[in-house]
Amino acid sequence: MRSVMLVGDSGVGKTCLLVRFKDGAFLAGSFISTVGIDFRNKVLNVDGVKVKLQIWDTAGQERFRSVTHAYYRDAHALLLLYDVTNKASFDNIRAWLSEIHEYAQQDVVLMLLGNKADASHDRSVRREEGERLAKEFGVPFMETSARSGLNVELAFTAIAKELKHRSMKEPDEPKFKLHEYVNKEMKTAGCCRS
Numbered sequence: 001m002r003s004v005m006l007v008g009d010s011g012v013g014k015t016c017l018l019v020r021f022k023d024g025a026f027l028a029g030s031f032i033s034t035v036g037i038d039f040r041n042k043v044l045n046v047d048g049v050k051v052k053l054q055i056w057d058t059a060g061q062e063r064f065r066s067v068t069h070a071y072y073r074d075a076h077a078l079l080l081l082y083d084v085t086n087k088a089s090f091d092n093i094r095a096w097l098s099e100i101h102e103y104a105q106q107d108v109v110l111m112l113l114g115n116k117a118d119a120s121h122d123r124s125v126r127r128e129e130g131e132r133l134a135k136e137f138g139v140p141f142m143e144t145s146a147r148s149g150l151n152v153e154l155a156f157t158a159i160a161k162e163l164k165h166r167s168m169k170e171p172d173e174p175k176f177k178l179h180e181y182v183n184k185e186m187k188t189a190g191c192c193r194s
């Protein structure tokens with residue numbers, strides 16, 4: 001079982017992203033903030049191998065930070081989210097990265113996601129800004145939408161591929177490079193993969 005944690009400000013869409021991935025649906029209706037931490041399991045078939053993901057949905061609210069800090073250490077991968085319609089959530093990414101640096105394992109698999117890419121009218125963070133920040137910190141990046149499904153499957157599959165590769169360590173197998181995989185997928189998909 002590989003453990004993946006969703007982190008980022010309150011309201012960026014962590015719960016919705018997980019529900020979209022797990023159930024293929026958008027959690028419409030009023031926003032119910034996560035209290036503390038919650039998890040869902042999902043088994044993925046990665047190149048013919050079953051990869052079990054335990055996906056932790058953390059509360060973004062400041063008052064739950066001490067609860068979530070305790071879980072960082074056990075995470076094999078982190079999906080760090082901001083909301084493209086909320087500039088403050090983007091500006092906070094630097095603070096999230098230093099928190100990750102402090103509490104997570106050094107070799108944790110990390111990916112930055114700009115969520116709510118569907119909300120083009122309310123957008124306040126351009127894709128290029130997300131790309132630039134991700135490049136500065138050397139992490140793979142993609143925009144997602146829990147509402148439309150854009151890149152949701154891809155984000156989790158990319159993480160699962162990397163985790164599978166790390167756990168197998170077969171010397172004959174060519175090294176999987178998460179960065180290259182994401183870049184290639186983004187290029188083929190163009191702007192609008194769902």
Ligand SMILES: Nc1nc2c(ncn2[C@@H]2O[C@H](COP(=O)(O)OP(=O)(O)OP(=O)(O)O)[C@@H](O)[C@H]2O)c(=O)[nH]1
Pocket residue numbers: 008009010011012013014015016017027028029030031032033034035058059060061115116117118119144145146147148
């Ligand atoms: N347009 C749009 N709205 C979204 C998307 N994802 C989430 N939302 C909305 O954003 C709000 C917050 O979503 P949540 O998934 O509950 O946010 P969260 O990050 O889990 O918040 P906390 O639990 O407080 O940390 C809800 O009203 C969702 O309907 C998306 O991809 N597009």
